[in-house]
Amino acid sequence: MAATARVPGELLPHLRRARDLADRDYAQPLDLGELAATAGVSKYHFLRCFAAVYGRTPGVYLAERRVERAQDLLRATNLTVTEICHLVGYTSVGSFSAKFRQLVGTSPSVYQAKFAEHGAPRIPGCYVFMHGLSDRNTAISEKRGPSRRT
Structure with a gap:
């Protein structure tokens, strides 16, 4: 032990x-x-x-957070796997897909297709980008805003 x-x-x-x-x-x-x-x-x-x-x-903790957020985006939006890969902090689609498969048990595209068939209406990707619904846009705007004072 x-x-x-x-x-x-x-x-x-x-x-x-x-x-x-x-x-x-x-x-x-x-x-x-x-x-x-x-x-x-x-x-x-x-x-x-x-x-x-x-x-x-x-x-490992950071990878789990990124994959959890990717799962949310894959279920709820019409963004591509590549766009989601970059939104959650990966620079390589191959690394993202491998980590996703390791943690979830299926590839991001298969996961997305499963929810596209049976899920709720999907949020258009342009809306996600334009209105800051991605956490990446929110985090960047928070860093620039006055709320980051220490």
Whole structure:
């Protein structure tokens, strides 16, 4: 049995802050250093503590958030798999499809087709882009707005 890292209680709010950053800005190119800086600890200490608290590494956690959002977009919009791939923060359709298949058990296009046949009316992609319904547009506008004051 592997030993688990003990996480000091005072570190938990800082880990939550980094997790919240991953939840909010998942479509941005986040790396371990940025998440660790948000928590105020070194990269490797952050990696150990995050995995001990949340049961997965920050990279796995971020990939799960991206795939969950992709599932929402695949079910509800008429965007292409490539457009969704980029909206959720992947730069490679191959990497996105492989991770999606690993986590969901099917390819993004098969997943989308399943819901196109039986799902509710789909939101046109142009509407998603124009009206900021994608989290990527919301996250970018929040960074520019006055609400990001510290």
